[in-house]
Amino acid sequence: MIPRFKFSASIGKVLPSLLRPCNFPPLVSVSNYTYTRGRVVSRIDQKFIQNLGSHKIKIKTKLQSVKNFSKENILTLPNAISLARLLATPGLGYLILNNNHMYATGIFVVLCVSDLVDGYIARNVNGQSSIFGSIIDPVADKLMIGTATITLGIVGLLPLPLVILYISRDVGLVLFGAYLRYISLPPPVTLKQFFNLKLKTVEATPSYVSKINTVLQALLITTSLLAEVFEFSDSSVFPFLWYLTATTTVWSSVDYLCFKSGYRMIRRKRRKK
Known part of the structure; x- marks a missing residue:
């Protein structure tokens, strides 16, 4: 042994x-x-x-x-306010087309204030911030600004080149965001999966330049409506606002598309086959 x-x-x-x-x-x-x-x-x-x-x-x-994808609760107060602003946008366009400038001004100001309110609640109240809100809020803002811009251009209160610039910028940002959404989803990408906003893959956050541009656009729209109400349409302040908002519009477009400062990928990109 x-x-x-x-x-x-x-x-x-x-x-x-x-x-x-x-x-x-x-x-x-x-x-x-x-x-x-x-x-x-x-x-x-x-x-x-x-x-x-x-x-x-x-x-x-x-x-x-x-x-796995992370899911979240979209039934929040800021999201409800954003949806209400979205639903009220067609009424704003109808009032502008029918030359009801006083009522249109009041509704537009209320919608702008609601944008500030839902943003404040989402940032300062626990459980009210969501990825869905970060998407629906800028969409509602762009549709509101876009509707007011197009209708003001139709009735002759805004120059046509400025209207085309606004709309082209917003359409380009929407298409770019849709592209980022597509490449962030795992293959095969289906329509149900693409439009399921509970699946958070891309977060949209407005850049500093975009916030300035939105404020200037809202100021220009409000001033254009008030000019019709109080009959001071010949004021020299309008050309200055036109060129200023056009500059910030181009600047914010370059900031989004070239530097991607307004988008953040939540998960890794889709692998190429």
Whole structure:
């Protein structure tokens, strides 16, 4: 019978000389190693083995979060206000086309205030911010501004080149956002998956330049409507506002399309086949 030896300090002194020719790292001292089930294991390895279970759980959780889409609650007060603003937009266009400038001015101001209110609630009230809100809010704003701009251009209160610039910019941003949405979804992309706004893949956040542009557009629309109400349409302030808003419109378009400052990818992009 082969005798069974106990691991002792003498063996710890002999092992380093035996292991060096095999290019194994030398054992510094016996106190740093333990003999477990026929194996010499360092305390560092023991600690790693003990933490391996928790690391596996963390890695599995991260992989699951990447694999699955995250969902959220879209039934919030800011989203309801944005939808109400969206539904009121056709009425605004109808009033402008029928030369009801006083009522159109009142409704437009109320809609602009509602935009400030839902933004404040979403930023400062817990549970009211959502990815759906970050999408529907700018969509409602662009439709409101676009409807007012087109109708004011039809009745001759805004120059046609400025109207074309506004609409081209908004249409381009919508198409660019749709493209980012498409490449962020896993293949195969279906219409149901594409229009399911609970699946958050791209977050749209207005840039600083875009906020300035929106304020200037709202100011120009309000001033144009008030000019008809109080009959001061010949004021020299309008050409200045036209050129200023045109400049910020082009600037914000370049900022979005070239630098992508208004979009953030929530998950990794779709792999190419």
